[in-house]
Amino acid sequence: MANFTTVELLSFLDEALPQSRMAAIEQAMRDDPGLIHRLAVLRREHTQSEQSLGDIWRQARLTCPTRPQLGSYLLEVLDDGYREYLDFHLNIVACRYCLANLEDLRSSGKVPAEQQQRRQKFFQSSAGYMNRMRD
Numbered sequence: 001m002a003n004f005t006t007v008e009l010l011s012f013l014d015e016a017l018p019q020s021r022m023a024a025i026e027q028a029m030r031d032d033p034g035l036i037h038r039l040a041v042l043r044r045e046h047t048q049s050e051q052s053l054g055d056i057w058r059q060a061r062l063t064c065p066t067r068p069q070l071g072s073y074l075l076e077v078l079d080d081g082y083r084e085y086l087d088f089h090l091n092i093v094a095c096r097y098c099l100a101n102l103e104d105l106r107s108s109g110k111v112p113a114e115q116q117q118r119r120q121k122f123f124q125s126s127a128g129y130m131n132r133m134r135d
C-alpha cells in the first residue's frame with residue numbers, strides 16, 4: 001500500500017500535486033477506505049467545516065477531465081503527459097462518470113469511426129500493459 005505524507009494529502013485536497021501523484025492517490029483511495037477517512041479528517045481539521053466522505057470523493061472527481069478534453073483524448077491530440085493521465089483515469093481508476101461521458105462522445109458520432117477503432121486497440125493493449133505493471 002502506498003504511503004502518502006500529510007503534506008501530500010493536503011496538497012491533493014488543494015489539487016496542487018503533479019497529475020501523476022494526484023492519480024496515485026486517486027487510485028489508492030479506491031482500495032483503501034482508511035485513506036479516504038484520513039483525507040476527510042485532514043479536510044475537517046484544515047477547513048474547520050464538516051465534510052462527509054462523499055464530499056471528499058466528489059472533490060477527488062475534480063481530477064476528471066472536461067468533456068472537450070475527453071474529445072481531444074478520443075482524437076489523440078492531447079500531449080503525452082495528459083493522455084497518460086487519462087489512460088490511467090479511464091482504464092485503471094475506471095471512473096464511471098468519465099467512461100459514460102466518453103461513451104456519449106463516441107456514440108454521438110463526433111469522433112470518426114476509424115479513429116475509434118484505433119483507440120479501441122490501444123485501450124486493450126494499454127489495459128494489458130497496466131495490469132502487468134500492477135502485479
Ligand SMILES: [Zn+2]
Pocket residue numbers: 061063064065089095096097098099
Ligand atoms: Zn473521471
